[in-house]
Amino acid sequence: MDIHDSAEARATFTAMENGTAQDWAIIGGHYGDFARGLPDRVLSHLRLLDGDFGGFPIDRMQHSLQCATRAHRDGRDEAYVVMALLHDIGDTLGTYNHPDVAAAILKPFVTEEVHWICQHHGAFQGYYFFHFLGMDREAREAFRGAPHFDACAEFCAKYDQAAFDPAYPSEPLEFFEPMLRRVMARPLSSPYAKAIAA
Template sequence: MNDISDLRVGFSAMTEGEAEDYKIISKSFKAYAKGLPERVLDHLKLLKGDFGGFPVDRLEHSLQTATRAHRDGQDEEYVVAALLHDIGDTLGSFNHADIGAAMLKPFVSERLHWILEKHGIFQGYYFFHHIGLDRDMREQFRGHEYFEDCAYFCEAFDQAAFDASYVSAPLSFFEPMVQRVMASPKQSIYVIEP
């Protein structure tokens, strides 16, 4: 029997597909989806060596943020969100928070998704006023049920995670957590489960 990666459907437009074609596609999707955590971790490693003017590189910032969340007693899903909160820096320099939030949306709670999506604006409280922006931009979300959660994430973990002397857990410590959190989506627009 052929390896799943060798199977191909014969249509040239999706409207030509039959149920058997979509069984092949579904089987291939499931096999590919199992590798998502590894691909995400590989992408996270691209942050290594990119300091962006900060005292630590973006990978260390991510490790520090996650380590601080873990040491604070946050659950595994939260720690993984903390680890991956800035993963969008490489592809979305102007909207990195949106990328991380979109990537993790199927795997995290609505609360964590909101924190990830808004953390860029909330983080601005600590520096926007130094670059000519309104540090209180986050106030547009005052009254939202997750406002304080996002403010806490930024204050306790994100803004504090630029300490060159801080001893972070290594990426290997977090890898099993990423594997577990991303093993199966909590929500998806697709019916297909990995």
């Protein structure tokens, strides 16, 4: 019997230092299946933003769809559009650092530039409202001179800060699902990528 075929197969070690090649073959088999389910888990988590207004003119899901729709209609590539779709997915679990959560999810699948935009969009988006909250609207200036400064400023100006229009005809989540699945089909960089290929 192939150890990858059994849903009941489990490693036998009680500490990793005692693991065997067979143990790790079992774990690797399970890991590949689990990793391939990532798009489903991401979509499920994104749906938690539906109906969550937080005082904004539209809910967080509609903001995400509108941001991604604007990027798509502007001719951005799929990885960029998926970043636009997921940039605020961290709002639920990373209330104080939501860009870091989204960037961590996207990092294995996107270029350094797209990852950087996602990771830093919070400070750049602050240009449009931080001063109303007693914060420094120029917080993004701490990143001046970074290679992707202009790209992040552009993302916020063209897509993020502009995506709160209740009348804007956004595409539904189903429109973006195939893009998300293609982008997340195989990591560009990850120490665990080999386990998926096995």
